[in-house]
Amino acid sequence: MIHPVDTILSLALLSILFSFGSSRLPPLIKVLAFQGVVVCIVPLFIGHDMSTGSLVFTLATLAIRGIIIPGCIYLAIKRVAIEREVEPIVGYHASILAGLLLIVGATVASHHIDVPYSSVSALLLPTAISLLGAGMFLLMARRNAIAMVLGYIMMENGIYLVGTTFSVRARHIVEFGILLDVLAGVMIMAVILQNITRTFDDVDTARLRTLKE
Amino acid sequence: MNLFFLSILIISAGGILTLLTFRFFPLMKILGVLGIGAGCCIGMLDALSKLSHDGSASASFDYLDTLSLAFQIDGLSAFFLLAIFAVCLLATIYSFDYMSNTGKALGTATNYFFFSLLTASMALVVVAGNMITFMLSWEIMSLSSFFLVVYDHQVLENRKAGYLYFIFSHVGAMFILAAFGVLYSHTGSFGFDAAGMSHAAKMLVFILAFIGFGSKAGVFPFHVWLPHAHPAAPSHISAVMSGVMIKTGIYGILRLYSILNLHTPVLGTMVLVFGVVSGVLGVVYALGQHDLKRLLAYHSVENIGIILIGIGIGMIGVEAKNPIMAVLGFSGGLLHVLNHSIFKSLLFMGAGVVLKKTGTRSIDALGGLLKNMKVTGVTFLVGSLAIAGLPPFNGFVSEFFIYVGSFRGIAVGSPVFAVSLLAIVSLAVIGGLALACFTKVVGVVFQGEPRSRAAHDVNEKGPAMLLPMVILAGACAVIGVYPGGFMFLVLKAVAALGLDYGRIPMEPFARISANITWGATLFLAVLLALLALRRILYQGKTIGRAGTWGCGFTQPTTRMQYTGSSYAASILEFFKPAAPLEEDHPPVLGLFPRQTHYRSHIHDIVELHLNRLVVNPVLWLFDKLRWIQHGDIHLYIGYILLAIVVLLFFVKP
Amino acid sequence: MIESILLWAFALLTAPLFAGIIFKVKAFFGGRKGSPVLINYYTLIKLFKKGSVYSTSTTFIFKLGPMVSLGAAATALLFLPIAGHAPVFSFNGDVIFILYLLGLARFFTIAAAMDTASPFEGMGAAREAYFPIICEASMFMILILFYRLTGDLSFAAYFSGSQPFGLWQTAGSPILFVVIAFFIILLTENARVPVDDPATHLELTMIHEVMVLDHSGPDFGFIEMGAFLKMFFYASIVARLILPFELGNPALNLALFSLGVLIVYLAVGVMESILARYRMDRVPKFVLTSFALAFFATAITLEFLR
Incomplete structure (x- = not known):
């Protein structure tokens, strides 16, 4: 009765709650890496026919999502000695409760959307929507620039999950495009961060307001 | 039913006797306690027998030929009667030693009088068989409890609490009256009956009544009067008010629910x-x-x-x-x-x-x-x-x-x-x-x-x-x-x-x-x-007495104990958004700090917002309407005349 | 019935043994030989032999506290199916009764601590009053899930025989979250690292240990025993969930159950060895995670059952 995909997806949902509860950047990055891996192995179980090509694609996304991107960010914060606190605007307790509400909301919302392959797993769509929402929440509720980037990556994970429900070929084209964008984004971010810290000694985005004339 | 009226009569008699004998302090107290206590005992036994034998009773009297006062006891009323009489009985016994201020004989006598009135009116509220009786008893209950709250009227804080209670209970009563008004306009009778009403009208009645009864019961956010009035009253009155009087609000909600038969x-x-x-x-x-x-x-x-x-x-x-x-x-x-x-x-x-x-x-x-x-x-x-x-x-x-x-x-x-x-x-x-x-x-x-x-x-x-x-x-x-x-x-x-479940199975x-x-x-x-086991283990053991272990500190004072404020602080921190904490604590500075103090106050958010959203606008409005109040008696008679004329013209018979 | 009582006695007798294992694990991680596994029995016997010293500030509540906390834990075990065997007593709703009975035990532990007028004990008491509130919400959340799965409100319906396996079958992976949630509750309720550190040298940073500072002799023995039983109570729930099998033979069942309990205690020992205690203001977040997990498990299980 319980599909292995459901187990994997519930781990992804769980990672949302943990990411909302993390107060420091390194654990948050680890949670995101874990989430990336979990999200990437979903296609292996979802019942698409796996050709060698798509297997390679999946493994490549897994490597980028699970290792390269988190690794880059991790190195970046190591290098520039950024403030480790995620500097929440919404407190941690409230964030965790908001995460629960978000999951419930996503589940309710998913009943109104009709997507092919949603029959594979009852959790696929709710998880995807939750990831999107959770990413936006992190963007809104954390002041630290890195935490915001991580929120953006979480949204991307959600998009990837929606993508898995579409046909195999189209998925890879769309997905790979986005992923490369994100990768490039992360690289640029790492470089820019170096410069921001050199100028401001801090990566609090609120202080970017001082640039406004 | 006769037993019930007898108990009400004895309770009221007890109250009036105290007023007559207030010059003889101990006698007054004995009369008051005996009267109210005996009445409560009779009422309690009556309610208990009605409740256990499925007995119900009703009676009605004509009042001024036009209004009828109807009384009705069923299982629900009897249950509430039981609680009311039991608590009032014990409270009046308690009051015998609690009200010991001989210097305030008249005050004590009035306290007993209003206490008897409160007891009787609460009992009447739950046996009221129509709207007229209900509202009458309800108002007596509110007023008598108001006088009980302001017993220590020399203290400003108590007077303020009394006014707050007065306003809340009357705004609440107004909502109940409005609900009854809607009910009456649909059924045309003062009886508790809602046959043939539309769904929307029933809903309106319920919501209006819920606000009214809720403000008596102390339902959030209509509870503001409660934490002010209860501490102000003498303790046995607080016991009665908190123990049973606010339950009349619950009774009202349940009674209305059963009358309206509303299904949503x-x-x-x-x-x-x-x-x-x-x-x-x-x-x-x-x-x-x-x-x-x-x-x-x-x-x-x-x-x-x-x-x-x-x-x-x-x-x-x-x-x-x-x-x-x-x-x-x-x-x-x-x-x-x-x-x-x-x-x-x-x-x-x-x-x-x-x-x-x-x-x-x-x-x-x-x-x-x-x-x-x-x-x-x-x-x-x-x-x-x-x-x-x-x-x-x-x-x-x-x-x-x-x-x-x-x-x-x-x-x-x-x-x-x-x-x-x-x-x-x-x-x-x-x-x-x-x-x-x-x-x-x-x-x-x-x-x-x-x-x-x-x-x-x-x-x-x-x-x-x-x-x-x-x-x-x-x-x-x-x-x-x-x-x-x-x-x-x-x-x-x-x-x-x-x-409509027929007989509820007890099993x-x-x-x-x-x-x-x-x-x-x-x-x-x-x-x-x-x-x-403990007794056996301690058989023949040496039991020592010593001071509390201060974790190495040898000069503890009682001022070092954990206080209630610090005990609750961390939990309150969790609920900060709903319960904002105001602290007043000048920081400790320098090598030889001066004496400092700590004061904290938890704000009730309803109280905060009530002031901002309701009280201030109302005050502003009344300030603007001040010109109506002229102080000229002729003008006031003019107002009355005007009101009568308007009513005659616009209200259809 | 006889077997149930024997199993209950087994629980009472072995609870201190299991608690001794935690010391061993910590010693192993610290590269020490550690105290003997039977250390807790020695401690109990030593305490029972002694007399007591009472603070002049205390009243009868101080003496009542240890008895109530031990009594509640022992009563709780009467309702719990040990090794999957039917419990000594069971009725529909016993879960709520037991949770509230443990609440009563907490009330008296706190009251006994406040009785001593010690500022340190007051501090511990305030924390003891705070954290379990979230635990309780989390417990009831798990209860809601179990009720939804079994339609019953008793420990016997959740943990006896092959019932736990049935839970895994109907709900699947969410039970994993329930296990983690339970484990967090276990750590919080029993004052273990990372919520509380029973081994710290500073009274200021403790929760449970500081509350019982003034108890001595047999009274303290009662408290220790109560703590062992409470720990065993939660551990056996987790054990039944992680090893949900029914082997058909009572002896095998007991062996499997003991293995499960052992695993839980080992896990606690490992946690204590590799983790540090959280800062006090971080603890609520940790406990809230347990509530989130339980809520989450309930929400997704409902999605499956739809």
Whole structure:
């Protein structure tokens, strides 16, 4: 009765709650890496026919999502000695409760959307929507620039999950495009961060307001 | 019915006699206590016999030829009568030693007079058979309790509390009157009957009445008067007001529910959500109080919340066509009405003894009272365990029924599932918070060492004050261990709600009660065994006495004890958005810091916003309308004339 | 019935043994030989032999506290199916009764601590009053899930025989979250690292240990025993969930159950060795995670059952 995909997806949902509860950047990055891996192995179980090509694609996304991107960010914060606190605007307790509400909301919302392959797993769509929402929440509720980037990556994970429900070929084209964008984004971010810290000694985005004339 | 009227008559007679004999202080008190007590006894026995024999009675009198005063006792009324008479009986016994200020003879006499009036009017409210009788008794009840609140009218704070109560009870009464008005306009009769009304009209009546009754019951956000008025009144009055008077609001909600026969899922959900909010926030605010009686008053808000959760579950069960859930919810709620009246009056009486003997209500000024006030301390401890909903005391029993009813709702479809889940989780949180709150009260007030001079060398002389508390504590334990008989009474009251379930089968409820008895007995048996074991282990051992271990510190003072404020601080931090904390604490600076102080106050958000959103605009409006008030009597007569003319022209006969 | 009582006695007798294992694990991680596994029995016997010293500030509540906390834990075990065997007593709703009975025990532990007028004990008491509130919400959340799966409100219906396996079958992976949630509750309720550190040298940073500072002799023995039983109570729930099998033979069942309990205690020991205690203001978040997990498990299980 319980599909292995459901187990994997519930781990992804769980990672949302943990990411909302993390107060420091390194654990948050680890949670995101874990989430990336979990999200990437979903296609292996979802019942698409796996050709060698798509297997390679999946493994490549897994490597980028699970290792390269988190690794880059991790190195970046190591290098520039950024403030480790995620500097929440919404407190941690409230964030965790908001995460629960978000999951419930996503589940309710998913009943109104009709997507092919949603029959594979009852959790696929709710998880995807939750990831999107959770990413936006992190963007809104954390002041630290890195935490915001991580929120953006979480949204991307959600998009990837929606993508898995579409046909195999189209998925890879769309997905790979986005992923490369994100990768490039992360690289640029790492470089820019170096410069921001050199100028401001801090990566609090609120202080970017001082640039406004 | 005759017995009932006899009891009302004796109670009123007792009140009037005190006014006549106020020059002879002891005689006055004896007359008052005897009169009110005897009347309550008769009324209680009458209610009990009606309740156990399914008896109902009615009577009506014509008043001024046009209005009829109708009275009607059924299971529901009898159940509330039982609670009212029982608590009033004990409160009047308590008052014999509590009201000992011989210098204030006339004040004491008026207190007895209004107390008798309050008792009689509460009893009349729950037996009222039509709107006229109901409103009349309701107003007498509100007014007499107002005069009781301002007993210590020399104190400005008490007068303010009285005015606040006056305004709230009258705005509430206005809402009830509006509800009755809508009812009358549809049915054309003053009787309690809603046949042939449209759904929307019924809904309107219920919502209007819910606000009105809710403001009497202290439902959040209409509870603002409660934490001001209850501490201001003398303690036995607080016990009566908090124990039974606010329950007349619950009675009103239930009575109207049974009259309207309204079938919509919104109703139960609304009642339940109000219950959840009152329950959780009530106990959070209670936790933040520094005044013992104010803390207890906020606990009334919490317990009204629990009662409403029970009633809400009942209503939802009716809609979900789940009779067991419905009866469990209603019976849990009603049993909690009885239980709360018992332990809350017990706690207020305990607080009264503390106030009388130490002269302060400030929790952080007390401490160590248990050593000199054994009876008060132990009964207060029992009341605390009961109000925290812990077995084997009565608070647990009613919460258990509500829990079981809510769990029934878990098995039903999705919307019911969600509200049942809310009910269960909030009950759990309320239970945990109440435990925290009462460990604070017991721990800071009764245990440890005295924190100020007030708490030194106290005594608890006054057997008339102690006796009612012992009886109430006994009742807490008896209902907690043997709820079966009380459940029987409660089910009679539920049957009077008219839920069309025919005869409610007693068997499943008797089984639940038996299980509770079983579990409690088992625990007590284990405890007794441990007691025996402990006795054996301590046989012939040396028992030493020494100071408390100060973790290496050898000069502890009583001022170093943990205070109630610091005890509650971390929990309040969690609820900061709902309970903003205001602190006043000049920082300690320099090598030789000057004396500093710490003062904290928990803001009630309703009180904060009420001022901003209602009071200030209303004041502004009235300021603008000041020109109407001219001080010229001729002009006023002109106003009256104008009003009559307008009425004659515009109101259709 | 006889077997149930024997199993209950087994629980009472072995609870101190299991608690001793935690010391061993910590010693192993610290590279020490550690105290003997039977250390807790020696401690109990030593305490029972002694007399007591009572603070002049205390009242009868101080003496009542240890008895109530031990009595509640022992009663709780009467209702719990040990090794999957039917419990000594059971009725519909006993879960709520037991949870509230443990609440009663907490009330008296706190009251006994407040009785001593010690500022340190007051501090511990305030924390003891705070954290379990969230635990309780989390417990009831799990209860809601179990009720939804079994339609019953008793420990016997959740943990006896092959019932736990049935839970895994109907709900699947969410039970994993329930296990983690339970484990967090276990750590919080029993004052283990990372919520509380029983081995710290500073009273200021403790919760449970500081509350019982003034108890001595047999009274303290009762408290220790109560703590062992409470720990065993939660551990056996987790054990039944992680090893949900029914082997058909009572002896095998007991062996499997003991293995499960052992695993839980080992896990606690490992946690204590590799983790540090959280800062006090971080603890609520940790406990809230347990509530979130339980809520989450309930929400997704409902999605499956739809």
